[in-house]
Amino acid sequence: MVNAFISGTGSYAPANIVSNDYFDKVGSNDAWIQKNLGIKERRISTGETTSDLATMAAQRAIENAKVSVDDIDLIILATATPDKLAPSCACFVQEKLGAINAVAFDISAVCSGAVFATATAVQFIKSGMYQHVLVIGADTFSNITDWERRDSVFFGDGAGAMVISRTEEDKGFRDFLLHTDGKGKDAWHIPAGGSATPTSPKSIQQKQHYFQMDGPAVFKTAVDVVPRSIQEILQRNDMTIDQIDHMIPHQPSIRILEQVAQTIGLPWEKVHTNMDRYANTSGGTIPIMLDETHKDGLLHKDQWVLFAAVGAGWTWGTALYKW
Numbered sequence: 001m002v003n004a005f006i007s008g009t010g011s012y013a014p015a016n017i018v019s020n021d022y023f024d025k026v027g028s029n030d031a032w033i034q035k036n037l038g039i040k041e042r043r044i045s046t047g048e049t050t051s052d053l054a055t056m057a058a059q060r061a062i063e064n065a066k067v068s069v070d071d072i073d074l075i076i077l078a079t080a081t082p083d084k085l086a087p088s089c090a091c092f093v094q095e096k097l098g099a100i101n102a103v104a105f106d107i108s109a110v111c112s113g114a115v116f117a118t119a120t121a122v123q124f125i126k127s128g129m130y131q132h133v134l135v136i137g138a139d140t141f142s143n144i145t146d147w148e149r150r151d152s153v154f155f156g157d158g159a160g161a162m163v164i165s166r167t168e169e170d171k172g173f174r175d176f177l178l179h180t181d182g183k184g185k186d187a188w189h190i191p192a193g194g195s196a197t198p199t200s201p202k203s204i205q206q207k208q209h210y211f212q213m214d215g216p217a218v219f220k221t222a223v224d225v226v227p228r229s230i231q232e233i234l235q236r237n238d239m240t241i242d243q244i245d246h247m248i249p250h251q252p253s254i255r256i257l258e259q260v261a262q263t264i265g266l267p268w269e270k271v272h273t274n275m276d277r278y279a280n281t282s283g284g285t286i287p288i289m290l291d292e293t294h295k296d297g298l299l300h301k302d303q304w305v306l307f308a309a310v311g312a313g314w315t316w317g318t319a320l321y322k323w
Contacts, residue, residue, distance in 0.1 A: 004125040005172035006321070007132070007165040008065025011291040012056035013043040013158035013278060023153050033153050034276075038254025042156025042279035044142045049083045051092035053159035054138035057287070058097055061134065065163035069097050072163070073130035075104040076121055078113025078137045078283040080312075081144060082106060085193070093136065102134070110188065111250050111311030112178075113137055113283035114160070115319055118307075119176040121164045136161040137283035144190055146210040154213075154253075156279035160287025171301075174320040177233040179225065184314030187217040222256045222310045227263040229318045230308060237320060241265050243304050248293060250309035251275040251285040260308070272298075282311070299323045 019041045020030035033039050045053070054077055062069055075090050075097075082089035090104035109116040114137035121133035138159030145152050192208035193199055203209065226249075234241060241264050249257055251273060261271050272293050281288060286307060293299060303323045310316040 001168065002126055002128065003167050003172040004122040004164050005167045005169070006162050007067070008061045008063070008163040009161070009287065009291040009294045010057045010060025010062070010064055011158070011160040011288040012053055012060065013288070014045045014048055014053070016044050016046045017041050018044045020153070026148060026150050026152060028150050028153050036253065036255055037153065038273065038275045039153065039279045040276045043158055045140050045157045048140070050079055050081050050138050050140045051083050051089050051096060053140065053157065054089070054093045054136045054161070055096040057138065057159040057161040058093060058134055058136055061161035061163050065165070067132055067163060069099050070101055071132045072099045072102045072134045074121065074124060074133045075099060075102045076107055076117040076133065076135050077104070078107045078109065078117040078135070079139055080108060080110045080113070080282055081139045081141060109311055109313065109315040111252065111280070111282045111285065112309040112313070112315040112317050113311065114286040115176070115307055115309045115317040116178060116315065118164065118319065119178055119317065122173050122176070125164060125166050131166045133164045134161060135164055135287070137285070137287045139282040139284055141211070141282055144209065144211050146207055151213055151215065154280050156281050158278050158281035158284040158288055160284050160289070160291050162287055162290065171322050174322055175233055175237055176317065176319045177229050178317040179229060179315065181314045184217070184221060184312070187214045187221070187314070188212070188312035218252070219256060221314055222252055223259045223263070225314070225316045226260050226308050226310050229316055230264050230306065233318045233320055239304070239320070244270065244306045245303035246293065246299065247271045247306045247308065248286055248289050249307070250311070251278070251280050251289065252310065
């Protein structure tokens with residue numbers, strides 16, 4: 001059977017570090033942030049664009065996969081912060097990589113973007129259309145953050161990438177489960193800049209180009225839909241949570257992940273987190289965490305990996321992978 005497996009991983013984050021002490025001036029503090037979010041610091045771009053971060057992560061993933069940039073058939077970039085509204089940010093990455101043989105497009109599912117992009121890539125490979133697909137999750141949320149608000153503590157900038165390739169071996173992606181509920185479209189959104197509210201002096205003055213978030217709604221939704229999605233994907237593959245060796249989730253907050261793990265009965269030591277160093281990098285969270293877990297030598301043959309994410313929209317998804 002034709003399947004798709006992760007042949008290489010890579011990640012990149014800006015060098016500039018912003019610690020929690022910065023947020024004293026907006027009414028937050030280090031103790032609260034660490035206890036509730038699990039964040040100690042985050043990386044913030046000082047001029048690098050989303051495509052810059054994405055290109056660096058992609059180059060590392062291609063090198064790790066031991067393929068040539070010319071072997072890349074397709075680039076799918078998951079981002080909510082493209083360099084420009086048009087054309088797609090993936091086009092910028094394709095040019096910077098010199099990936100002249102690759103088709104390129106973006107996917108917009110915010111924090112679920114990497115899971116949605118990966119599911120899309122796998123379908124192209126299983127259909128026989130492409131051999132090597134480059135999936136990238138990258139965001140520079142610092143550009144859509146009002147740094148005078150308390151909710152500026154949540155996000156950081158970063159990018160992760162994976163090369164997904166064709167295989168006939170007994171490994172790779174087993175299943176995906178994707179969901180959308182548009183009723184949550186206003187719980188996390190950027191009010192202006194689109195066709196509904198075009199850019200104007202008023203929208204700029206009212207700071208409508210920064211994200212707005214209903215934190216309690218995000219928490220309530222995440223701890224509800226993610227466990228249910230995990231349980232459903234396990235059931236339809238005749239698996240139990242005890243068979244999962246690693247969970248590589250989106251990094252929303254430490255409290256959300258702790259509650260998800262408790263609900264599904266997964267020991268905390270199997271849940272991989274890095275939000276203490278990067279905060280929430282949105283589309284970049286899962287591929288960055290995957291790259292670190294991979295490079296640390298923690299993933300072994302025949303182990304089962306569970307991917308899970310929830311994002312604005314609402315969007316959420318899970319995936320099962322055999323290493």
